[in-house]
Amino acid sequence: MTDPALPARHDFLRRHNFGLVLTTIAARGPLSRAQLAVDTGLTKATVSQLAERLVSCGLVRELEPARGAVGRPGSPLELDRKGIVGLGVEIAADYLAVCAADLSGAVVIHRVEGRDNRGAAPSAVIDRVAALVHAVREDLQATGRSALGVSVAVPGLVEGGHTVRLAPNLPGWTDLPLAAHLSVALATQLPIEAENEANLAALAELWYGIATDLDFIHVSGEIGVGGGVVVDGAVFRGVRGFAGELGHVTVDPAGPLCGCGSTGCLEQYAGQDALLRAAGVTGDSSTRDGDPNGPLRELVSRAEAGDERTTAALDAAGRAIGLAVAAVVNILDVPTVVLGGIYAPLAQWLVAPVEAELRLRALANRWDPVTVLVSTLGTQAAVRGAAGVCVDRVLRDPVSYFPVLQLG
Amino acid sequence: MTDPALPARHDFLRRHNFGLVLTTIAARGPLSRAQLAVDTGLTKATVSQLAERLVSCGLVRELEPARGAVGRPGSPLELDRKGIVGLGVEIAADYLAVCAADLSGAVVIHRVEGRDNRGAAPSAVIDRVAALVHAVREDLQATGRSALGVSVAVPGLVEGGHTVRLAPNLPGWTDLPLAAHLSVALATQLPIEAENEANLAALAELWYGIATDLDFIHVSGEIGVGGGVVVDGAVFRGVRGFAGELGHVTVDPAGPLCGCGSTGCLEQYAGQDALLRAAGVTGDSSTRDGDPNGPLRELVSRAEAGDERTTAALDAAGRAIGLAVAAVVNILDVPTVVLGGIYAPLAQWLVAPVEAELRLRALANRWDPVTVLVSTLGTQAAVRGAAGVCVDRVLRDPVSYFPVLQLG
DNA sequence: AGCTTAAGTTCGACAGCCAAACTAACCGGC
DNA sequence: GCCGGTTAGTTTGGCTGTCGAACTTAAGCT
Numbered sequence: 001m002t003d004p005a006l007p008a009r010h011d012f013l014r015r016h017n018f019g020l021v022l023t024t025i026a027a028r029g030p031l032s033r034a035q036l037a038v039d040t041g042l043t044k045a046t047v048s049q050l051a052e053r054l055v056s057c058g059l060v061r062e063l064e065p066a067r068g069a070v071g072r073p074g075s076p077l078e079l080d081r082k083g084i085v086g087l088g089v090e091i092a093a094d095y096l097a098v099c100a101a102d103l104s105g106a107v108v109i110h111r112v113e114g115r116d117n118r119g120a121a122p123s124a125v126i127d128r129v130a131a132l133v134h135a136v137r138e139d140l141q142a143t144g145r146s147a148l149g150v151s152v153a154v155p156g157l158v159e160g161g162h163t164v165r166l167a168p169n170l171p172g173w174t175d176l177p178l179a180a181h182l183s184v185a186l187a188t189q190l191p192i193e194a195e196n197e198a199n200l201a202a203l204a205e206l207w208y209g210i211a212t213d214l215d216f217i218h219v220s221g222e223i224g225v226g227g228g229v230v231v232d233g234a235v236f237r238g239v240r241g242f243a244g245e246l247g248h249v250t251v252d253p254a255g256p257l258c259g260c261g262s263t264g265c266l267e268q269y270a271g272q273d274a275l276l277r278a279a280g281v282t283g284d285s286s287t288r289d290g291d292p293n294g295p296l297r298e299l300v301s302r303a304e305a306g307d308e309r310t311t312a313a314l315d316a317a318g319r320a321i322g323l324a325v326a327a328v329v330n331i332l333d334v335p336t337v338v339l340g341g342i343y344a345p346l347a348q349w350l351v352a353p354v355e356a357e358l359r360l361r362a363l364a365n366r367w368d369p370v371t372v373l374v375s376t377l378g379t380q381a382a383v384r385g386a387a388g389v390c391v392d393r394v395l396r397d398p399v400s401y402f403p404v405l406q407l408g
Numbered sequence: 409m410t411d412p413a414l415p416a417r418h419d420f421l422r423r424h425n426f427g428l429v430l431t432t433i434a435a436r437g438p439l440s441r442a443q444l445a446v447d448t449g450l451t452k453a454t455v456s457q458l459a460e461r462l463v464s465c466g467l468v469r470e471l472e473p474a475r476g477a478v479g480r481p482g483s484p485l486e487l488d489r490k491g492i493v494g495l496g497v498e499i500a501a502d503y504l505a506v507c508a509a510d511l512s513g514a515v516v517i518h519r520v521e522g523r524d525n526r527g528a529a530p531s532a533v534i535d536r537v538a539a540l541v542h543a544v545r546e547d548l549q550a551t552g553r554s555a556l557g558v559s560v561a562v563p564g565l566v567e568g569g570h571t572v573r574l575a576p577n578l579p580g581w582t583d584l585p586l587a588a589h590l591s592v593a594l595a596t597q598l599p600i601e602a603e604n605e606a607n608l609a610a611l612a613e614l615w616y617g618i619a620t621d622l623d624f625i626h627v628s629g630e631i632g633v634g635g636g637v638v639v640d641g642a643v644f645r646g647v648r649g650f651a652g653e654l655g656h657v658t659v660d661p662a663g664p665l666c667g668c669g670s671t672g673c674l675e676q677y678a679g680q681d682a683l684l685r686a687a688g689v690t691g692d693s694s695t696r697d698g699d700p701n702g703p704l705r706e707l708v709s710r711a712e713a714g715d716e717r718t719t720a721a722l723d724a725a726g727r728a729i730g731l732a733v734a735a736v737v738n739i740l741d742v743p744t745v746v747l748g749g750i751y752a753p754l755a756q757w758l759v760a761p762v763e764a765e766l767r768l769r770a771l772a773n774r775w776d777p778v779t780v781l782v783s784t785l786g787t788q789a790a791v792r793g794a795a796g797v798c799v800d801r802v803l804r805d806p807v808s809y810f811p812v813l814q815l816g
Numbered sequence: 817a818g819c820t821t822a823a824g825t826t827c828g829a830c831a832g833c834c835a836a837a838c839t840a841a842c843c844g845g846c
Numbered sequence: 847g848c849c850g851g852t853t854a855g856t857t858t859g860g861c862t863g864t865c866g867a868a869c870t871t872a873a874g875c876t
Contacts, residue, residue, distance in 0.1 A: 002410035004431070004804070007449040008424040010831045010864060016416035017833090023412070034854055041415040043834055048855060065841080071853025072841040157772070165775070215647040227739060231647055238741025239623040239639055240772070245738040248771045250731055252661055262734075262769040323658055327735045330653040331635060333646025361670045363656045364565060364648070367573065367583075396412070418833060418862045425864090442823050451865055456824060473872085479822025480872040818876090825870070831863095838857070846848090 011406055014050075015399045017042060021050050022059065022395045025079055026104070030063055032074025051077055057402045058083040059103065059394070079103040079395075085145050086390025087136065089129055090153040090197060090383040093118050093169045093223060096125075098132045099380075100140060100147065101387035103395070105208055108145065109136055110383070122172055123181070130185035148401055149390035150190055152178060153197035153382040155222065157242045161193040165242070168259075169223050193389070198244050199235045200385030201377070202228025205338050207388050209377045216336035217328050218375070219246060219321060220382075221343040223272050227325075229332060236332070247271060249324040269320035272342055275299065278313035296342055303349055314349040321350065322357025329362040329370055340375035347374040419814055422458075423807045425450060429458050430467065430803045433487055434512070438471055440482025459485055465810045466491040467511065467802070487511040487803075493553050494798025495544065497537055498561040498605060498791040501526050501577045501631040504533075505788075506540045508548060508555065509795035511803070513616055516553065517544050518791070530580055531589070538593035556809055557798035558598055560586060561605035561790040563632055565650045569601040573650070576668060577631045603797065605790040606634025606652045607643045609783075612793030613746050614638050615800070617785045624744035624781070625736050627654060627729060628789065629751040631680050635733075637740060644740075655679065657732040677728035680750055683707065686721035708753055722757040729758065730765025737770040737778055748783035755782040 002008075002016070020040050025031055028039065033051055037044045054060040054077075061080040065073035081102040090097040094116060100109040113132065117125050129152075137147055156167025162179035179192045186192075202218035205211045211218070211230070218228040227246030229236040237243050247267040248260050255264025268274050272295075281298050302310040325337050337354065339347050351372050358370045377384060399405050410416075410424070428448050433439055436447065441459055445452045462468040462485075469488040473481040489510040498505040502524060508517040519540065525533050537560075545555060564575025570587035587600045594600075610626035613619045619626070619638070626636045635654030637644040645651050655675040656668050663672025676682050680703075689706050710718040733745050745762070747755050759780050766778045783789060807813050 002424075004424070004427065007428060007454075007864090008421045010421070010833095013416045013418070013420070013832060016410075016412070019412065020415060032854070044855065045835080045857085046415075046833060049832090065854090067842070069853085070843055070851080072843095072855080074854055229739070236644070236740070239743055240741055240776070242741035242772050243739060245741075245771050248738050248769070249735045250769050253659070253731060254662075260771055323661060324735075327657045327732075328739055330656050331637070331651060331736055331739065332644070333648055333650035333653075335647055361656070361658050363574070363576075363653050363668055364650045368648070415833090418864095421863060440823070452824065453826080453866080454864060457863085473823090475873070477822085478820075478874050480824075482823055820873105820875080822873085823871080825868105827868085828866095830865085832861105834859105834861085836858090836860105838855105840855075841853090843850105843852080845850090 014406060015397065017046065018050055018054065018398050018405055019396045021047065021054065022079070022398055025060065025077060026395050030076035030078035032066075032076055034074055036077065053405050054398070057398070057405060059398055059402070081106065083145060084148045084394070085140060086387045086394070087133060087147045087150045088153065088200075088383045088386030088388070088390070089133065089150060090386060091117060091125060091129065091170070092155060092197070092382075096129060096132060097380075097383040098129075098136050099383040099387045100136055100145075101384065101391055102145075103391055105388055105391060107384065107387075108143075109139060110380070111136065118169065118171060122170075122176055126178070126181050126185050130182065133186060147190060147390075148394060150182070150186075150192045151200070151386040151389040152182065152192070152194045153200045153386045154178065154194055155197050155224065155226075157245075158194045158196050159241055161195065161241070164194065195386070195389065196226065196228075196241070196244060197382040198226025199228040199237065200389065201226075201340055201375075201381035202230050202338075202385070203235055203388060203392075204377055204381040204385030205340065205375055206230050206233065207392070208384055209338075209381065210373050210375060211336065211338050214336050215334055216338050216373070217325060217332075217334050218338045218340050219325065219343060220341035221270065221272060221339075221346075222341050225267050225271055225321075226341075227328065229328070229334060231332070231334065246324055246328070249327060251320045251323050266320055266324045270317040272296070275313055275317050275342075278316065279307075279310040281310075296345070300345055303346070311349060314346060315353050318350040318353030319357050322354040323361060325354065326358050326361035329358065329364065333364060334370075335364075335368060336371045336373060338373045338375055340377070340381055341379070344375045344378050422814060423805065425454065426458055426462065426806050426813060427804045429455065429462065430487070430806055433468065433485060434803050438484035438486035440474075440484055442482050444485070461813050462806070465806070465813060467806055467810070489514065491553060492556045492802070493548060494795045494802070495541060495555045495558045496561065496608075496791045496794025496796070496798070497541060497558060498794060499525060499533060499537065499578070500563060500605070500790075504537060504540060505791040506537075506544050507788075507791040507795045508544060508553075509792065509799055510553075511799055513792075513796055513799060515792065515795075516551075517547060518788070519544065525578060530578075530584055534586070534589050534593050538590065541594060555598060555798075556802060558590070558594075558600045559608070559794040559797040560590065560600070560602045561608045561794045562586065562602055563605050563630060563634065565653070566602045566604050567648055567650070569603060569649065572602065576655075601797075603794070604634065604636070604649070604652055605630070606654070607636040607645065608791075608793030608797065609634070609748055609785075609789035610636025610638050610746070610793070611643055611800075612785055612789040612796060613748060613783055614641065615796050616792055617746075617783060617789065618781050619744065619746050622744050623742055624746050625733060625740070625742045626746040626748050626783070626789075627733060627751060628749035629678060629680060629747075629754075630749050630787075633675050633679055633729075634749075635736065637736070637742060639740075639742065654732055654736070657735060659728045659731050674728055674732045678725035680704070683721055683725055683750075686724065687715075687718040689718075704750055704753070711754070711757055719757060722754060723761050726758040726761030727765050730762040731769060733762065734766050734769035737766065737772065741772060742778075743772075743776060744779045744781060746781045746783055748785065748789050749787055752783040752786040
């Protein structure tokens, strides 16, 4: 929010402090004005003034005074969970999902619709997304809530938060101005943005999952393999926003040819299809219109039964993941790895080889071992992250959504 | 400088705008107050007020009015190059270097001393550094200049800007509070900080070298191999500040054992010693106290003569670098690679294999090819970057160095 | 010389924070 | 049941630092 190339004027102070108060409430739960003053470093007078406006905008709600202690009881302020929500959308290869989250991040509505998006034209998919979002907005209106933004998770490279450059598993999705199209299809002025699903899944893990307050890389196994790096509470997006293509990091230059044209990519060892093939599970996941998780469940049950071919495949995949992640750790110095997507249910066979490779190859591992965690959000991570992004923006800079805060 | 967790008070405005004015002058050369007002977005009144104080602190200097145009001529303001300087120190495996840079980044003093630091105790090295710095400070005093900070480049992992956790090519340099030791040895209150040499070299390339205003990864070849990632004008340091250990990224899991305990590290293919060994150049660079660049020069002349063993070694090193950098590009999405350190004089043999591997392995390379540049600063990059860091801090936040600015 | 143009300064208005005094609400002891 | 002690929240006045506009300064041009 603070651009060092921009002049700092008076209104910046208000703007910054509104965000400070809101994020403090979000992080530490309901707090009285007095406690907020202590926690933020502002004076009681300032907090009171800011709080009054936040309440009148419907962002914050005053609870009943908490009695019991000596002195006048304070009235705790909490995020108003009844008013505005953020909308998250996920466009996956084989389903669509929409999710509404209130200011606290709690899920209000969550809908998933199985669908083959690989065989459909982008415009048809966008129309279906618009219909789903429209239905969700109507239901929200019935409970008196309204959305203030839409964020879309896409399994591909997204440029500038609006355009899909390339989505390897969604044929036809190249150089597509998704945000603009969806804006037209929805016939709305709502801010709409798109983002890589791996990055959003990582944020969900940060905000609502296993990795609260950590710096980590979230490895999401799907048909491809994505990586979302979170440092200091924010995703590292890279220059053009294409960061995180872990699936095409070279694990062994002498390895098999990959669809991307290179050799020995991680995806060829630990991608869902490669894993199934190596374990000898039949039924390519891409040709099924039925339960997309069937082959994965088969893999898990074979591993549980101790099938040697399966456990060997998982061990090889784990070592490949460990090698690629070790490179990330060496280059980016992240102390934690979160295994997500299909790796979550397979974690018990993956964690040991991943850790072994990290011990061997990650330089910083010696005096400060890299922690390997398992995702708790599973396939819901990306949508929840998307909805969370909308909410997070409001909390950090409410003035940009409610200009009234700045006036009168 | 702006911590979203801290309250914004009035003094922040001044602080920010002082930095804004200084960095604008630094970036666009001498500017009149009126032009500064346009460029920064502040009003003429505010700029005048800020400028007056910057001049009285010796940070900025008013030039003679530039005549020739219609209207009252403006008095250009430029950074005062006569007063304060930043000091940079580099502790390499086989030499020490000290550099003083004025506010514009221009080198005032630059001294290099060949020395085997691998065989010496850390305390002996620190004493020698202190002596060198002391001598430079005396010479500076003779010209009326004074240092306002020391920044030390170290070929290893530096934690929190003060402690060397591990330096693979400097035996004994583990868990060493370098900043504190140097502070004692120098008997000074000057702010002293330590930083990885690869990161500082990257910054030098950004500020004074080939990569002005770019986002890039700087690969610095020395005894080890370092990588410094610059995005948005800042080095990506990672969580604990250990980012950039490119030398120990695995190039081939079946490759040779490395001193770090892992196998197939980049350093084993493209580190200076490995390169000399593969080319068959005798004379280990670590045992010479004379010209540290002797073996390197020998390598270059053999390559120029077309010696096949040498060119084959360089080609293999280039491919290894390309493979490791491709991983970085996939994970971080940096569009430019700068070859620095010993790779600069060797670039004509390295660029082709590096580019070939990037074409093969970097996913984003297809529609937006990665540019490979050659450092213009060579082995001077790290020291100059170190000196530059001191200068940069002052320009960004002069109030922290001159509290007077904030008062009266 | 006098007009035009542009740079830089001065001055009053205004926004937004802080500090401190003040009011409000609750507890507990007598 | 009242009164002091304690903590919460509000009100008031002061201060800082920006902006905008009027003003002064210093040139070139006719």
